[in-house]
Amino acid sequence: MSVSLSVQWWTMMTMLLSGIGMGIVFDGYRVVSDELRISRIWVPVFDLLYWIAATIAVFQVLSSSNHGEVRFYVFLGLILGIGCYYWLFSRITVSLVKLLIRTVRAITGFVIKTFELLIIKPLILFYRLAKLLVAFFRAFTMFLFKIVVQLVRPFWLLLSWMTKPIWKPAFRWWDKRVNPIITKWRVADRLKAGASAAAGLWQRWKNRKDSNKEE
Template identity: 35%
Template sequence: MSHLSLYSQWMTLFFMTVSGATLGVVYDSYRVVAHQLRFPRWSLPLFDVVYWLAATWFVFQMLVKGNQGELRFYIFLGLAIGAYAYYLLLSKATVSIATWIVQAAKAVVTFLLRTLYVVIIVPIKTLGLFLLAIARFVLRIAIFLGKLVLKCTQPLWWLVRWLFAPLVVPLWNRWGMTERVVRWWTGLLRRIQAVSDGYKRVKNQWRVLLNKIWKWIRPTK
């Protein structure tokens, strides 16, 4: 029985030593990720709390496997030995490896985003600019033709206005058409302005989002 008890104690010490080293690996990796991905400062205390809760649960699980969850002095000794040995032997290597992994992942994400931009965004943007140029060209032609038609038919309009003005003007004034036209035109201008403002807001928000993504994925010096 004493041999089994001694074996159990040594196994518990071993598990606690491994736990201390594991917690060191996880903590260094977490710090590297937080630094490389530029976590907001206000979020770091929250992640620290999550880390320590997870660490407590992990140590308890290891303790249950070692000696059914009984607390002994050598448990804390094993944790301290594992953490200190990790700090002396593996901490720098872990930080370097974690940094390389995060930077490699960021490089892959950057490549995918740039590929997406070149393959999808650029053609859509080019097509949109091309269609916009065509629309502007057609609009200018339509305006030119409209002005030309109005210029050519201006004498006819003068004749029609001279003939029908005595009949149309009283009805126009009675129905308040001037105010209606002004209200309609003002509303149309407001809608156009609202659409323009909405487009500018969406464009600015998209630009801000792209800048945030770029700041998030760019390499950290």
């Protein structure tokens, strides 16, 4: 299939621009990987991904310019574009990428410091202040409680002395009548035995239920 001269020149120009674009992307990738200190183990992987992406992009450009026909001038345009880029624009691109990285780092650092100054530090200060206030109110409450106990203690002693004729016979009656019955009938032991029996019945019923489910 013959291709017109204008299409050939247009394809060569697009390949030249593609070569320049490949050089820009490769230098940017190289500077970013150096700045981020990517491990050497991952460098071959990223290089392979770069060349795969570059090949796909060049093929897409070639398809849009001359329907994907590969001719000598295609490779010539790519080589001229890559050579032109590294001769004229490589240092400028590297400097611009480094400047961009420094700018992003400066903005990120400023945002982080602003966030710490306006959000984190006030929250920490509020937490410490709240903790101090809680400790103060707790100590103040204990102090008031002790004062109230000291003030109420004489009235409590007076009330206890005044009601002694009432509660003292009640305690004596309890010791003489109720305690012997509890000791004789072993109420506490029977309650423990009843609780153990109920627990045993509950466990048996649960085991039987589980066995019925398995069947």
